[in-house]
Structure formats: C-alpha cells, structure tokens
Amino acid sequence: MLTAAVPVFGADAPARRLRGNAPVRSPEVADRHVTFRLRADKANEVIVNGQWPNGRASMAKGTNDVWSVTLGPIEPGVWEYSFQVDGLTMIDPGNPAIKPMREPRTSILHLPAQPPALWDFQEVPHGVVRQHAYLSKSLGRLREFDVYTPPGYDVQPDTRYPTLYLQHGAGDNQATWTVHGKAHWILDNLLAQGRAKPMVVVTMDGHAAIPDGTGNQNNTALFERDLLEDVMLFVEVNYRAKPEAASRARVGLSMGGGQSLTIGLNHLDRFAWVGGFSASVPAADAVAGALRNPVATNRKLKLLWIGCGKDDFLRQRNEDFIALLKAKGVQYEWHLTDGNHSWPVWRGYLAETAPKLF
Amino acid sequence: MLTAAVPVFGADAPARRLRGNAPVRSPEVADRHVTFRLRADKANEVIVNGQWPNGRASMAKGTNDVWSVTLGPIEPGVWEYSFQVDGLTMIDPGNPAIKPMREPRTSILHLPAQPPALWDFQEVPHGVVRQHAYLSKSLGRLREFDVYTPPGYDVQPDTRYPTLYLQHGAGDNQATWTVHGKAHWILDNLLAQGRAKPMVVVTMDGHAAIPDGTGNQNNTALFERDLLEDVMLFVEVNYRAKPEAASRARVGLSMGGGQSLTIGLNHLDRFAWVGGFSASVPAADAVAGALRNPVATNRKLKLLWIGCGKDDFLRQRNEDFIALLKAKGVQYEWHLTDGNHSWPVWRGYLAETAPKLF
Structure with missing residues (x-):
C-alpha cells in the first residue's frame, strides 16, 4: 500500500526555507x-x-x-x-x-461591514453545511451536493423542515452558494432576526451533462432527472424534510434560474415556491403546461419570484418573460432592481426572498 | 441593499462566447x-x-x-x-x-483504481462531512473546522461515538484531510469492510497563530487552547461524542504530527490514542511529563503510533524520538515505511491506524 516512490511533493516548506x-x-x-x-x-x-x-x-x-x-x-x-x-x-x-x-x-x-451585513458571520446560532458525494443513478457517475441544516436541527429530532433547492449559475458549482454566496450565513442571520423560517437548503451541481464544449442543450433535462430521481429522494429519506409541494422551493440564479423556472413550473405538484434570479428564462414552449392553464397554475403556486438587475445582460429576456406571464394570466412578483449579473445582487435577492418562503 | 454599481463580473461566459x-x-x-x-x-x-x-x-x-x-x-x-x-x-x-x-x-x-482503493469512492454506506465556522474564544477570531460523521449517525440517535482528532501539515488547512486526503472515504470503506469502528473525525485548522512569517513558535500552544477550550467543547456538546480519554484519539501529520504528539502526550487524561505521521516530533522537554513517569504514561496510553517514510526529510528526527521513547521506557509502535513526506504515505497511514483505534 505504501510502496510507490514519489517525488518530494509535500516538502515545499523546508525547500522554501532553504531558498530564503x-x-x-x-x-x-x-x-x-x-x-x-x-x-x-x-x-x-x-x-x-x-x-x-x-x-x-x-x-x-x-x-x-x-x-x-x-x-x-x-x-x-x-x-x-x-x-x-x-x-x-x-x-x-x-x-x-x-x-x-x-x-x-x-x-x-x-x-465584513460594521454593523455586520446579512452575509457576514455574526454571533448568532449557526447551521451546518454538509457535503455529500453520490453515485447518481440518473447520470451514472459520481456527483456532489451540499445540504445546509438550520441551527438546532440535530437537537430537535421531531421537527420536520421545508426545503429550498437553491441553484448556482453556469460558471459555478454546488459549493458556490455557500463558500461565495454565504447562503448559510444569510439564513442564520435572517433566522436570528426572526425574519425567516428554519429551512433545509440543498445546493446541487447544475452541470448534469458531461461538459463537452457544445453547450449541452439537454443539460436541464438531465439535471431534472438527477434532482427528482436521485437528490430529492436522498434528501427526503436522509433528512427531516417535509415531503410536500407547499414545503419545497425551487430557486436559482442565471443558468440555475432557468433550470428552476423550467423545472418548478413543470412540476408544481412538487414545488409550490419558484424563483429566478437574473435567470436564463425558459422559452414559452418549455413551460407551456403552466401557461396553458393559469387558474390551476395560480392555485398551486404560492410564489413565483423573478428579479433582475437594470444593468444585467439578461434584463430584456426577463422583461419579455414577465410580459408573457402577464399575457397568460400567471401571477408573479417582478423585481427590477439596481445591479448587474453578479453575486452582490444575488446575495441580496436571497435575503429578499428567503423571508417570503414557507 | 442592492445599490452598488459593480462591474460585470459574473458575466464571463457570454463574454467568452463573443470572443469565440x-x-x-x-x-x-x-x-x-x-x-x-x-x-x-x-x-x-x-x-x-x-x-x-x-x-x-x-x-x-x-x-x-x-x-x-x-x-x-x-x-x-x-x-x-x-x-x-x-x-x-x-x-x-x-x-x-x-x-x-x-x-x-x-x-x-x-x-480511481480497479478494484477501487480505500481512498476511492465506493458504493458503500457513506458518512457526511460537516463544515463549521466559529468565533474562537481562545483566539478571538473567526475559524473553521470540519466534522465527519459515520454512516447511520443521523438515524441512530442513541449511539455515542469515539472521536479522532486528525490534523493536517504546515501547508494545508482543515479541509485538506477530506478534500485531498480522502479521510472520509477511507473510513467509509474500512467500516464497510468491518475493519474499523464507526467514529467521528474532527479536522481543525492547525494554524492558530496569525501568520506573520516568523514561524510562530507559540502556534502549538495556541492551537492547544483552541482545541481543548473551544472545539472539543463544541464537539462534545453538539455531537454524540463519547467524553472520555479512551474514546478520543489525537493524530496528525508533519506539523500536525508534532501538535498531536505534544498535545496528546501532555494530556493523556484526555487522549488515550496518540499518533504522528511523518511528524515534526517534539523536543524532549516539550513532553517531559510523559517521559518522567513511563509507568503512568503506559497505563494511560492505549496506542502511541509513529510512522515515517525511509525517504522523508524528517526520518532522522523521528528515529531520534523513537530512541528517546525507548530509553525512557514509553511504549510505542514504530513504522519505518517506504515513501517520503507526501500524501500517498499519509493516506496509507490512516488506513493502517484507523483499524487499531477504539
């Protein structure tokens, strides 16, 4: 087991000391x-x-x-x-x-700001970010997702929680919403201020298709299978997540916003809360089912939250999507805000939307 | 909250598409x-x-x-x-x-190897790696540690577990033992093979002193305070960790090996299992208490495991330390193995030692 002769790779520090x-x-x-x-x-x-x-x-x-x-x-x-x-x-x-x-x-x-911002670490009760690797049955390969559990999760074994499925954009991965987006601290701080309900947050890797440089037109379909058939099943078996639509939110940004609007609006039996931040909004035919029967859609939807910055390159596409929803009679919240296609906007959007959920 | 005008920083993908x-x-x-x-x-x-x-x-x-x-x-x-x-x-x-x-x-x-190695992901029950940020009272600043919980931890609320405190080397941080060392998969695989007991593993940031380029001679003392007064307390309140020496191991590699041997041998009332992998072994006077009364030391110690590669630049220091232990009559296991100061050796050492613990 310990046989391979390998170059001295861990010995950087003493070598550096010798070089001064x-x-x-x-x-x-x-x-x-x-x-x-x-x-x-x-x-x-x-x-x-x-x-x-x-x-x-x-x-x-x-x-x-x-x-x-x-x-x-x-x-x-x-x-x-x-x-x-x-x-x-x-x-x-x-x-x-x-x-x-x-x-x-x-x-x-x-x-950090003084006084601290919602995305700064504060002296409040803290949740935990839990890392999972899994062999996706849908996709046939090793993938990863993270789960945030709120403060007190481990000591309240009889409590079940609603779940926010929160998705990153095209350049990022399952860890970006916490490591860089500070979603876990935003939720800890909102909770401590009594402004949000305790919830479980699941962040998946949005790149379900193996990257091949072609743009992967079927990525959303593959991601949907992995979400519905692998990850949601795992989460609801292994976490105390409430297993009904009224307790599940499907929210994402940019590419993940497109995934969330598409999957959410096509599966209102599973997600009653849907959100897109600076989203690559779906084409009308990708959400035709939800548009066809707005009465049923509005009855199932507890919230459809869509936000985009005035300086975002996706602003026009978002405004077109809002016009489509309006024409069809689907209810929504539309927030045209300051900002562009960037994380300072998205941290703010999470801080705005999380208090509305569940 | 969403007011700052910032450059378009998240919009790399469309810009790249335009560049072709x-x-x-x-x-x-x-x-x-x-x-x-x-x-x-x-x-x-x-x-x-x-x-x-x-x-x-x-x-x-x-x-x-x-x-x-x-x-x-x-x-x-x-x-x-x-x-x-x-x-x-x-x-x-x-x-x-x-x-x-x-x-x-x-x-x-x-x-990955075929058949898979102990550090490869295998289709066995998996534990979870949990990330914690904390304001260290000992050190007065924000720090991080990770906790591996074994498969089944969440569904066996009446089971308490032994704890391995596992430490990285000088160049690394609290995440290195899992992200690169694959400690979580090594333990999952050993457990699935019936070769190790289920245990909780805590990996801390070994750099307790604020880095200032001077070498921080008091780093081990500061780390000891943070370990004993902040992290162990947190772990034993928030995890179902057995709170006695016979259920705690203090093991580390290189700089973390020096920390583990020093802190372990000075606190045998808290750690009955001590290990150093390619360790920056302590000077005799740093563990004088344990050397002074070998009968008491041997009675408290369930295992003192020390390993080093034949091509490791710390080999001579380890051999000198072993000679010191022998001269003083302190019992130990000494493993002079193939390899140098590198992670392939340390993964193997964890695979060798974990089955001996608890």
Missing part, C-alpha cells in the same frame, strides 16, 4: 485598505482585477520579485478578484479563499 | 492517459509538474494559444500537480479540484 523565500502575504487587510502581492520573477505585467468599484489596478515590482499594490478604502462586501499575469487570469495564490468554479480563476476578498 | 473561446478542458482523462491544457498567449514556457513518477513534462503551444501535453499511463492514485508558467507555479484553472492549502498552487488528479 518567506511566504508572500496576500491579501493583507488593514482596516479597509488591502495590499495584494504576487511573487513572479519573469512577468512583464501584473494586474489585480477586483469586483469592487474601480477595482482594476496595475501592480508594481518591488524587492525579491514581489509585485504589489495597496488599494482602498474598499467598501465592505464579499468581492471577487483575479490576478492577470501577462494576460493570464488566475487566483491569488496567497489566498486560500477561492470562489468554487468550473474554471477556478477567482479569489474571494471578504470585508 | 470555448472552455479549455483540463485535465482530460482517457483511461489512464491524461491531457493537460492551458490557454496562455504570452507565455514562453509552460510545464506540468505532477506527483506521479516522472510527472514533470513540458507542454507545447498549439492552435488558439493553448498549451498541452498528454501523459501516461499514469498509475491510479490521488495525485497533486501544478502548472509552471514562466516559472510561476499555479493551479490548473481548468480543474475545479484544488488541494486546500494556505497558498493554493496545487490541483488534484484523482485516478
């Missing part, structure tokens, strides 16, 4: 001023590209081949940033906080 | 041959550096500025690799599987 290279601290936060650093001896140009306003800045090469720049004051928030080294976009290798993505090139800079 | 750049697939696995790819238009040299034998190879620039190389056959395993772009070491941005590290520069290539 201390670790490069990045990002270093002092109040709201942040210093970014990268050691790159052969680079000609190093840029930090941050999501905060005016977040793009050149870094300058100093001693010991370390490039750096100090920016600020930066507004509190959960911000994304990347380094661009001679045009190559990459994470900050000094920062363990990485946005979970299919192509990870983005680091996280979390500057 | 399809995602770059990396790593692409076909049987045991693996193709690595990176788009880098200005690079002069791109190298893949893998942990498997003969894992270092130059990549060649092809069409569309994509560098690539196909290697293999590569032996099954959970391997580390990095790209080196003009000397800058970085993760493979095509691969979402990243080794959790304080300075993330390492991707994971997991090639």
Whole structure:
C-alpha cells in the first residue's frame, strides 16, 4: 500500500526555507485598505482585477520579485478578484479563499461591514453545511451536493423542515452558494432576526451533462432527472424534510434560474415556491403546461419570484418573460432592481426572498 | 441593499462566447492517459509538474494559444500537480479540484483504481462531512473546522461515538484531510469492510497563530487552547461524542504530527490514542511529563503510533524520538515505511491506524 516512490511533493516548506523565500502575504487587510502581492520573477505585467468599484489596478515590482499594490478604502462586501499575469487570469495564490468554479480563476476578498451585513458571520446560532458525494443513478457517475441544516436541527429530532433547492449559475458549482454566496450565513442571520423560517437548503451541481464544449442543450433535462430521481429522494429519506409541494422551493440564479423556472413550473405538484434570479428564462414552449392553464397554475403556486438587475445582460429576456406571464394570466412578483449579473445582487435577492418562503 | 454599481463580473461566459473561446478542458482523462491544457498567449514556457513518477513534462503551444501535453499511463492514485508558467507555479484553472492549502498552487488528479482503493469512492454506506465556522474564544477570531460523521449517525440517535482528532501539515488547512486526503472515504470503506469502528473525525485548522512569517513558535500552544477550550467543547456538546480519554484519539501529520504528539502526550487524561505521521516530533522537554513517569504514561496510553517514510526529510528526527521513547521506557509502535513526506504515505497511514483505534 505504501510502496510507490514519489517525488518530494509535500516538502515545499523546508525547500522554501532553504531558498530564503518567506511566504508572500496576500491579501493583507488593514482596516479597509488591502495590499495584494504576487511573487513572479519573469512577468512583464501584473494586474489585480477586483469586483469592487474601480477595482482594476496595475501592480508594481518591488524587492525579491514581489509585485504589489495597496488599494482602498474598499467598501465592505464579499468581492471577487483575479490576478492577470501577462494576460493570464488566475487566483491569488496567497489566498486560500477561492470562489468554487468550473474554471477556478477567482479569489474571494471578504470585508465584513460594521454593523455586520446579512452575509457576514455574526454571533448568532449557526447551521451546518454538509457535503455529500453520490453515485447518481440518473447520470451514472459520481456527483456532489451540499445540504445546509438550520441551527438546532440535530437537537430537535421531531421537527420536520421545508426545503429550498437553491441553484448556482453556469460558471459555478454546488459549493458556490455557500463558500461565495454565504447562503448559510444569510439564513442564520435572517433566522436570528426572526425574519425567516428554519429551512433545509440543498445546493446541487447544475452541470448534469458531461461538459463537452457544445453547450449541452439537454443539460436541464438531465439535471431534472438527477434532482427528482436521485437528490430529492436522498434528501427526503436522509433528512427531516417535509415531503410536500407547499414545503419545497425551487430557486436559482442565471443558468440555475432557468433550470428552476423550467423545472418548478413543470412540476408544481412538487414545488409550490419558484424563483429566478437574473435567470436564463425558459422559452414559452418549455413551460407551456403552466401557461396553458393559469387558474390551476395560480392555485398551486404560492410564489413565483423573478428579479433582475437594470444593468444585467439578461434584463430584456426577463422583461419579455414577465410580459408573457402577464399575457397568460400567471401571477408573479417582478423585481427590477439596481445591479448587474453578479453575486452582490444575488446575495441580496436571497435575503429578499428567503423571508417570503414557507 | 442592492445599490452598488459593480462591474460585470459574473458575466464571463457570454463574454467568452463573443470572443469565440470555448472552455479549455483540463485535465482530460482517457483511461489512464491524461491531457493537460492551458490557454496562455504570452507565455514562453509552460510545464506540468505532477506527483506521479516522472510527472514533470513540458507542454507545447498549439492552435488558439493553448498549451498541452498528454501523459501516461499514469498509475491510479490521488495525485497533486501544478502548472509552471514562466516559472510561476499555479493551479490548473481548468480543474475545479484544488488541494486546500494556505497558498493554493496545487490541483488534484484523482485516478480511481480497479478494484477501487480505500481512498476511492465506493458504493458503500457513506458518512457526511460537516463544515463549521466559529468565533474562537481562545483566539478571538473567526475559524473553521470540519466534522465527519459515520454512516447511520443521523438515524441512530442513541449511539455515542469515539472521536479522532486528525490534523493536517504546515501547508494545508482543515479541509485538506477530506478534500485531498480522502479521510472520509477511507473510513467509509474500512467500516464497510468491518475493519474499523464507526467514529467521528474532527479536522481543525492547525494554524492558530496569525501568520506573520516568523514561524510562530507559540502556534502549538495556541492551537492547544483552541482545541481543548473551544472545539472539543463544541464537539462534545453538539455531537454524540463519547467524553472520555479512551474514546478520543489525537493524530496528525508533519506539523500536525508534532501538535498531536505534544498535545496528546501532555494530556493523556484526555487522549488515550496518540499518533504522528511523518511528524515534526517534539523536543524532549516539550513532553517531559510523559517521559518522567513511563509507568503512568503506559497505563494511560492505549496506542502511541509513529510512522515515517525511509525517504522523508524528517526520518532522522523521528528515529531520534523513537530512541528517546525507548530509553525512557514509553511504549510505542514504530513504522519505518517506504515513501517520503507526501500524501500517498499519509493516506496509507490512516488506513493502517484507523483499524487499531477504539
């Protein structure tokens, strides 16, 4: 079992000590001023590209081949940033906080607000994020999903909970809504403020089709099978999740918003709460059943929440979808807000919608 | 709440479609041959550096500025690799599987074996990995730890479990033992084979001192406080963990091995099972109490397991520590094995030691 001779790969630290290279601290936060650093001896140009306003800045090469720049004051928030080294976009290798993505090139800079925001860690009772790997029977391969359980879940064995199925966008994966979206802290904080009901939250990997570069037109159909036949079954056997439509919400953002609107509106017997954040809204024929009989649809739907930012590239498609719902007589809540196609908007949308659920 | 105008940061996918750049697939696995790819238009040299034998190879620039190389056959395993772009070491941005590290520069290539190895996902009952963030009272700041609960934990509310406190090395963090070490799958598989008892496993962040580049001589003392006063208390209140020494193990690797031997041997009233994998073994005076009275030490210790690879740079220090234990009359198990200071060795050590616990 321990036979393979392998190169010394874990021994980086002593090797570095011998070279005399201390670790490069990045990002270093002092109040709201942040210093970014990268050691790159052969680079000609190093840029930090941050999501905060005016977040793009050149870094300058100093001693010991370390490039750096100090920016600020930066507004509190959960911000994304990347380094661009001679045009190559990459994470900050000094920062363990990485946005979970299919192509990870983005680091996280979390500057808590004072007083704290809903997406900041606060001293309140906390839930738990539980990681599951599973062999999907629908898809025939190993996949992952996460489950947030609210504070007290383990000590109230007779309580059953409603479930929010919460979906990420095209670039992300099952971990993004918690690691970067801070969904677990948003719910902990809302709950502590008495503004939301305790709920279980399930975040799946929205990429059900094996990526092949073609766009995977059948991804939503494959995802639907995996959701309905594998994950929901697992969740309702292994968690104390209430097994009826009135206790299930199907919500997502961008690509996951399209999945949620499509699957939700086609399965109102399973989901009474449906939401799309900056959604890749479905074509009319993909939700024809729900549009055909608005009386039945409205009777089953407890909430159809659709939001999009004024500067979002999907704004027009969302407005067209809203016009379609209106023409057909399907009830909805429409929120045209400030913002574009980005996580600061989506954290806000979760904070707006979670109090309306269940 | 949704007021900040931010640059379009989540809209990478449509922008890329406009540029005509399809995602770059990396790593692409076909049987045991693996193709690595990176788009880098200005690079002069791109190298893949893998942990498997003969894992270092130059990549060649092809069409569309994509560098690539196909290697293999590569032996099954959970391997580390990095790209080196003009000397800058970085993760493979095509691969979402990243080794959790304080300075993330390492991707994971997991090639399951046939028949599957203990660290491969198998169709057996699975436990759950639960993520906790906490405000450490000992350290006064936000930290994280993970808890593995074995299969059946949630459906056997009257069962209490022994607890393995399992610690990573200097470069890593609380997530590394599961994401990269596959500790959860090793335990699931051992349990399914009837070779280990069901246990709870706690993995903490071993860096208790705020990193300041000085080496933090008091890190072990700070970590001990956080372990004993914050995390163990939390675990034994919130999990059904048996609260006595005979049901607690303190095991770790490298830096975490030093922490485990030091804290374990100084707190035999709390931990009856102690282990060091390729450990930064403590100095004699750091465990003087246990050495002073070997009769009492041996009576309390159910197992002192120490292992190190023949090619490990810490071999001599481990052999010196074993000689010290022998001279003082403290009982131990000593395993000088093949291998060096690396994760293939440590997965094997966990597979060897877990069956001996509890």
